[in-house]
Every structure is written in structure tokens, then in C-alpha cells.
Amino acid sequence: MHRDTKGWLFVGPFLAVFALTFLAPIGYAIYLSLFRDQAFFGGTVFVGLDNYVDVIRDPKFWESFGRVLAFLVVQVPVMLILALLAALAIDSARLHAASFFRIVIFLPYAVPGVVAVLMWGFIYGNNFGLAADLNDLFNTTSIQPLSGRWMLPSIANIVTWEFVGYNMLIFYSALRTVPEELYEAAAIDGAGTVRTIRAVKLPALRGAIVIATIFSIIGSFQLFNEPNILRTLAPNVITTYFTPNMYAYNLSFAGQQFNYSATVAIVMGVITAIIAYVVQLRGSREAL
Amino acid sequence: MSTTSPLRPKRSPLLTGLMLLYLVYTLVPLVWLLLSATKTQSDLVSSPGLWFGDKFALFANIRDTLTYDNGIFLRWLGNTVLYVVVGAGGATLLATAAGYGLAKYKFAGRRAVFAVLLGAVAIPGTALAVPTFLMFSNLGLTNTIWAIIIPSLISPFGLYLMWVYATDAVPYDLLEAARIDGAGEVRIFFTVALRLLAPGIVTTLLFAVVSTWNNYFLPLIMLSKPNLYPLTVGLTQWSNQATGVGARPIYNLVITGSLLTIVPLVVAFLLLQRFWQSGLTAGGVK
Known part of the structure; x- marks a missing residue:
């Protein structure tokens, strides 16, 4: 390691932009959250933590929070287990055309999220989607992915479709780093497939699983x-406060309630950071 | 491909079959999109989703997509390319230099840099969007290309990847040798280090390109002028026109436009496979 302040030469530019795009908005959001618009006189007035008290008591906030929590409790494990199984299968040497599977399963990651949603939205729809085809086929009208009951699973399906491949690749990359000798040792000990997975592969995957879990949790909250x-396809099902992020967005851009919106964003940020931290802590403690 | 077991296990038709099922799930929406892009507006409604319509209208659809509304789609494509080249290119440069600096120099405040970066990354990016918008609005940057480019310049994932990659890929001896030859630090970076970092740089660039190309939330809030939109926001605008009040029948344009938006990235990933897969594996070591 070279002891030299010249390191700043390389890190400095990144940090300068980082300060402008990360630190300054955080600081500005905290500042905004301490003020409130005055209804009659115009201008803003310092209100301390009143906005935070309001968010904590806001049923719309908690409804949206509960929704993403329910979403993440189901969607994240399903997605990560699918990704894990795919990575283990591709790494197992028991699969025909493994590299073909690897690249095709990863492909949805290259599809812009917006296009993925438009595509699945059409597919879910009753005009010319596959849902309509299925309903015709079975002579029913009961397949309605965009109805209130099915909306959350339908969204979970889109997110899963987009990100299984990405997580699979993270797991697969971690599996590739397992030294060949470990497999040889396991084979000499007479370990079968299941034991090799439990004793060699899963421990090697622990770090990758913790990282993927944290990123998935952050993604769900966002x-x-x-x-x-x-x-636009289901305006009666999806409210303006369907998720905390939509709530913050609509408060700002439909309601001009910038101070309250900033407060909602900060509260969500803090909750997310705490949960990510706890997951990381638990993940690394179990690794010891 | 190397085998993962010295026993060379037999290939399993059952496992391959199960994976094929998942493959079908992955491909069905893409096949649907591809087939739908070949259909006229009326065939979209009347023909089955996973088969062709009466007419093969792919080329007519592409022409209509590119010329609709005075060729606004091409404008959006140009904007996207601009945001990607400057944003993702700049992000890769900044992340490469910073990753290299963190890996190869020991300077006062280095630990503090780590702590700040890790803390900030845990904060949801979109939670920052509203305050960033308000800040940029005060600075007069909204509705300019800079509102999209400046936030795209930071890629925490890219920094992490380059830092891990530079730690192993650039030997100290080589840097010391160059110093003894009298080369300055910046020159060493450009002539010695960059070449060794190439696979990591390709990976970082590719992932930065994807996130800039796919960027939706940021341009959605920062831009209100359609002639500055990237493809993602433009397409959703068309989709809203097709479904909203006073709808115009332009579903075929939304579908064909979606297909055209996907193609460049898919091609890039397929062509650059060798690079980004080796880059990612190196990043997975730590």
C-alpha cells in the first residue's frame, strides 16, 4: 500500500459528485422536514419534529408501508430461492447446455423495468393479453391479474421475472470461486450431492446471499x-399511496406538500437502513 | 467450462427439464412482445397472443414508430444515447479512478470515505429523488440534460466492483517500478493501471449503461419537456395516451417502441458476455 495523499487525486472527483448527488439532498431533505408551509400567510415556519409526528400517525403511510412489507416478505424469498436453485443447477455440471441457460435466464435484467411493466401490463390485460386468451380458452372471466385481489401478486411476478437472473448471476459468480480441492475433499469423504451443497456450496454463498437479500429489501421498499x-391500467385499484415511494412522489408532484413529502422519504430511508443493517449483522454473525 | 466435481456427474434430463420450464417463463413475455410487434392494431385484438396475426406488419410498425409525431421516438433515442454516453461513461471513469485510489493508496481519511459511502448506499436512492428535484429546481437545473446526467455519474456498485477488482489486478511492484522510472501518479494510472483494469471497467460500464438506459424515476420527475425525455419516459407517455381519456389507438407503437428499446442492450450483453462474466466473478471473490 502506497502511503500518499495523492490518493485523493483519484478519489476526490468521485467524492465531489457524490457530495452533490447524495449528501446534499439528504441534508436538504432533513432541513425541509423541519419546516411547514403556512396556510394563510405564505412562506414557511419552523415546526421541529411535528412533520415526523404526523407521518407516524398517518394511516395512509402505514397502509402503504404494510403493503410493501407484505410484498417483500413473500416476493424476496421466492425470488432468491428461484435464483439460488437456478445457480446451483447451472453450477452442478448435471445440466445440458448450462451456459445457454445462464445467459437466457439473465436476459430479463437487460430489459428496462419500464418495458417489462408495459409488456406484462398488456399481457395481464383483457384486451389483447394472454390473460384474455386464457379466459377464452377456459371459457371463463376469472383470470383478472389487474383486479384488486391479484394486483400485488401480479406486481411480484413482474419483479421476480426481472431480477431472478441478476441474483442467479451473483450466486453463480460466488459458486465459481469455490476451490476445486474442496469438492475433491467432499468426494473423498463420500459426500453426495445434497451434502456437498450443504457443506461446501451454501457456506460459500453466504456473503452473496446477505448482499442479495439487502439489495432486494431496499428494492422492495422503493x-x-x-x-x-x-x-394507468387499473386506476381504481392502485391508489396514490399504494407504496411509500408513490406516496412521497404524489405528495410532492400532485399535492405540492414538499416538506411532508421529504419527511415521508426520510422516515422510509431510516427504516430501510435499519432493516438492511440488521440483516447484515445477522448474516455476518451466523457466518462466524 | 470446467467441471465443478472431479466425479464428472452424469447430465440429468430431469434437472434440464425443470430448468426448461423456467426458461419458458423467462421467454414467454419476450416472445409475446416480438410477435405483437408484427401485428396491426386490429390484429392485436383479434389474433391469439402467442401467434402471428393476419398481416405481417413489423416493418410498417417500425416505420410508424420512428415517424410518429415528427419522429419524436428518434429524438428520445438520441436523448437516451446522450444520457448513457455522458452519464454511464462518466460514472465508469469516476468509479474506476476512485476504486483504484482506494485500493492502491493509503491516505488520511480513507476509512472515513468507506464509512460515508456504506452509510449512504443503505439509503434508498428514490428516497433522495424528491429532495434532489427540489434542490435542482432551486439551482435551475430541472428541465435540462444536467438533471439526468449529474445524478447518473455516481455508481456505488461500480465503485465497489472497481475497488475489489483493482486490489487484485494491479500489482504494487509494477506501480513501484513505474515510480522509479519517474512516471507521475496520473500517468501511471493511465498508462499502467487502466490496461490491467480493463475487464473490470467493461463490467462496470455495462452495468452503468443498463441503469442509465433504464432510468425512469429520475427523468420522470426532473423533465416536463417531451423533447428531453429518454425512451423510458416517452414510452410510458405513449402508453398513457393509448389508455387514458380520449385514447388514441397507438398500442402498436408502444409495443414496437418497447421492442426497439430492448434490442440494443440485449445485443450488448450477448456480445460482451466474456468480459462482464469474468469481471463479475472477480468481484464475487470478496
């Missing part, structure tokens, strides 16, 4: 694109 785009 849920915005999918419901916001599907809203």
Missing part, C-alpha cells in the same frame, strides 16, 4: 415503477 405504470 417499489415505484411497477405500480406507477400499472396505475
